[in-house]
Amino acid sequence: MLKDLNCNECQEFLGADPDCTVPEVVNHLSGCDTCRQFQMECQRLDSLLMQALKVDAPSASELMDIDYSDTVVKFPGSDRQPTSNRFIPFAMAASVLLVLAASFLSWQGANEESWAKDIIAHVEHEPGAFAFTAAVPKTKVIQVAQRTGVRVQGDLGEVTYIKACPFRGRMVTHLITQTEKGPVTVLLLPGETVEKPEHIDEEGYVGTVLPFNGGSIVVVGGDAESAQEVQKRMSSSVVWDI
């Protein structure tokens, strides 16, 4: 035996789901023009809602363009957890220091190697980036950079590709800028510090990591002259905004 619904109850069901198939609702609708009219209005609203909600989205391949090699390993100096505990016995601290001293150089070497590998893996992961030749509008360059904590306040030159990419757990600006000798890849990394310029030579790619105001600028590709020109252009045109 179905419970009899009044119009208010029926319309509450339909307002929550215009295609409701609850037997009591179906039963009420069979004998009520007012609620059938209400249902049609809700269905018309839903049809418009569906169109309104379906905003344009980037392509699936663009959205899936993530750094699968991304690891939780942090860049030296960044987000390091404090380790000091003033109650640790001195003897223990001394032995830890000895171990640290013994392993410091190999640790540093391994970390730098991993850093360089991550950069090249990222560049290799977006090979399609070099296919673009048209200049990206400056407004888009500014917007993308801004999303990654980079304020553009000068001329970056002709940028033919720019994207905010996940890199080592952060969103960073990855761009390609044109030089007289061809395209050069740039990663702008606020908050990722290096103490001195680092050279990258991995998998046939050559580049440099330049310390810059507590962050770093990575330039990959081009010859020494064009890389230097791009580094100069970037360092005079961006400030970190984080």
Added chain:
Amino acid sequence: MSDSSNEAAKRRRFEAVVGQYTQDLFRYAFWLSRDRAHSEDVVQESLLRAWKAFDRLNDEGSAKQWLLTIVRRENARVFERKRLQTVDIDNVDQGADESLSVKSNTDVDDVREALMRLEDDYREPLVLQVLMGHSTDEIAKIMAIKPGAVLTRLFRARKKLRAVLESDGVPAFVQE
């Protein structure tokens, strides 16, 4: 099988399972934040999290719900991290946002604007039901609320939308 071929197989499976949902994930993130750039960040970070946790997805049939939950959490996390400013609807220039200006007609524009004005608590279940096709129980799980609360919010959401559209004089909703 070597580590690298295992990894490649895992990546192909991930792309097959997850790839079909990415655009809907973007739309869900967009309607949570109403900010296109923020939504792109949220989806990419969510996919990265999903990739890292992919081995823990036992039932691929529940992938969509699993992904929506990740996006929902990531949206809150990114929102908090960036301290994203609340979107002031009066300052939203719909014409300037390509995501809002294409493939639209007057009625759809009006509905979209009304949706932008709707409170988050009402807009989200509507997106999950109308756009994603989720049942009341599924929405309840994603939003971590009771099914009864989902039904109430859906009813009120449509009621509010109809009232806004009527008061704005949208032809399709003006009572004769």
